[in-house]
Amino acid sequence: MPITVDQLKQKLENELEATHLDIVDTSDGCGAKFQALIVSPKFDGKPLLQRHRMVNTAIETEMKEIHAFQMKTLTPEQWEKQNS
Template sequence: MASSAGVAPEAIELAIKSKLEATHVDLVDTSGGCGQMFEAVIVSPQFAGKRSLQRHRLVNTALKEEIAAVHAWTQKCYTPEEWEKEKEKA
């Protein structure tokens, strides 16, 4: 999965969906395509009842190998209900 060129976005997205039961994932490679910096919006029912720090720890633990292979990782975590409200704002 990891290489000198970073991580393939598809591999990270697949890991997010399978390990976190994500219902929606927006993953952006902000490194210009080299796979070293990613921003993610993750929507998962696993975030229900958890504060922001708990959600980030859950993601970081689940994606430990993938995150270790990149230079920068930024995440925004929402429950499905919170995501629906975010979409209404836009």
């Protein structure tokens, strides 16, 4: 069964307390490739690699079915700065 955007959003909201999520299925609906923008206060003070590991851990089960997951991880402060 393909992974859905809604599944990923729910998991990331719960696990990472994400305050903003933009997730796009770039695989034409087969649920194998995604692009994600994830904003979470849990990323505060964490280097990029650690943030990515946090995301990968949060969706570990889903990653077994996903072939490509491209992510951008921001803190709420970085998100605000980017959008001002």
